[in-house]
Amino acid sequence: MSAYAQHRSKTVPGPGETPDVIECRNAASGEPLGEVPVASPEDVHAAVERARAAQREWARSTFRQRRRVLRHMLQHILDHADELCAAVVEDSGKTWENALLGEVMPVCNKIQWVMRHGEKHLKPEKVPSGLLKHKKGVIEYHPLGVVACIVPWNYPFQNIFGSLVAPLMAGNAVVIKASEAVAWSTRRFQRVFEEALEAEGFPKDTVQILNGFGETGAALVRSRVQKILFIGSVGNGRRIIEGSAEHLTPVVMELGGKDPMIVCDDAHLGQAVHSALSGCFINLGQNCIASERLIVHERIHDRFVDTVVRYAAELRQGVPERPGTLDVGAMTTPQQVAIVDELVRDALASGARALV
Numbered sequence: 001m002s003a004y005a006q007h008r009s010k011t012v013p014g015p016g017e018t019p020d021v022i023e024c025r026n027a028a029s030g031e032p033l034g035e036v037p038v039a040s041p042e043d044v045h046a047a048v049e050r051a052r053a054a055q056r057e058w059a060r061s062t063f064r065q066r067r068r069v070l071r072h073m074l075q076h077i078l079d080h081a082d083e084l085c086a087a088v089v090e091d092s093g094k095t096w097e098n099a100l101l102g103e104v105m106p107v108c109n110k111i112q113w114v115m116r117h118g119e120k121h122l123k124p125e126k127v128p129s130g131l132l133k134h135k136k137g138v139i140e141y142h143p144l145g146v147v148a149c150i151v152p153w154n155y156p157f158q159n160i161f162g163s164l165v166a167p168l169m170a171g172n173a174v175v176i177k178a179s180e181a182v183a184w185s186t187r188r189f190q191r192v193f194e195e196a197l198e199a200e201g202f203p204k205d206t207v208q209i210l211n212g213f214g215e216t217g218a219a220l221v222r223s224r225v226q227k228i229l230f231i232g233s234v235g236n237g238r239r240i241i242e243g244s245a246e247h248l249t250p251v252v253m254e255l256g257g258k259d260p261m262i263v264c265d266d267a268h269l270g271q272a273v274h275s276a277l278s279g280c281f282i283n284l285g286q287n288c289i290a291s292e293r294l295i296v297h298e299r300i301h302d303r304f305v306d307t308v309v310r311y312a313a314e315l316r317q318g319v320p321e322r323p324g325t326l327d328v329g330a331m332t333t334p335q336q337v338a339i340v341d342e343l344v345r346d347a348l349a350s351g352a353r354a355l356v
Helices: 041-058 063-079 080-091 096-122 156-169 185-198 214-221 233-246 269-285 301-314 333-348
Strands: 021-025 032-037 126-127 137-139 148-149 171-178 209-212 225-231 249-255 262-263 294-298
Touching: 021 171, 032 126, 041 148, 041 171, 041 209, 041 214, 063 080, 063 096, 063 148, 063 156, 063 185, 080 096, 080 156, 080 185, 080 301, 096 148, 096 269, 148 156, 148 214, 148 301, 156 171, 156 225, 171 214, 185 209, 214 233, 233 249, 269 301
Parallel strands: 148 171, 148 225, 171 209, 225 249, 262 294
Antiparallel strands: 021 032, 126 137
16 A cells, blocks of 8 residues: 556447447446446546646545545445445446445455554654664655556456555545446446545545546556556556656556466365356456366366356356346456357367357
């Protein structure tokens, strides 16, 4: 924390095109939700300038005041958990259970932790001065200014709130570029911190969400913010680095990878099967810690596969209209569906068998 001290729901632009709005649809049913304005580069610049002005006031806040703002946020989330889960479900296609347990509750835990421990990690710290006995050593943490967060679509609520809590506690303003794939829910999320900030007398521009495509994110990267947090693919991470180099802006990144699950011959079969199913099917595998490949020892391979097939065949999939009705929902974007479809077709052409 002291480091801070599409899919069915939109129109994807073609080469050279930048639409003015994102057309949003329910990820699972395809039903229209509405339109969200796209932030132009000029809009991005204006938002960063508003954040810069708001941050000057926020930087003078006490830790007690910052905790009060976070407490307002936490209470709002708890009071409106069902409503927030509904926004996540219709925008991303995931189940209600994953929205609650995978997004809303982890955010609440993070806010609680930062409220309890943030000041301890940010207050001035005395350190030895070594042989310079006539000196005193103190480490002080000062807010950086405006922190930009560029986040993906797989966890619409958690990616936004999990990214902003620590920079906010450290006295920074935060401007977030949300994924165009889940733009509809961002307006509901914006209310959470706007109400919290205004309740304690601070400008609502201290935290802002911007929606748009690549041009919006590129403008934010080059907007002379003081730090950039990026969560996403390696390819887009390279683009972020290229843009950040223009002003030597420090960057923190969480990038994608390939995650194999290895099952040895002495593994507990039941536990291994359920771990594999969780790794593959939670949020339909749209997860940074998904089990993208399973490598199973030949001695237990057949028993493992038979058990996985039996359980996988029982999974309920569809439109997650209410809690408790489905095990898996829908993939979030047509692009992801196309990627998986291509992988499956390639595997079958190379000799794989489709068992479920």
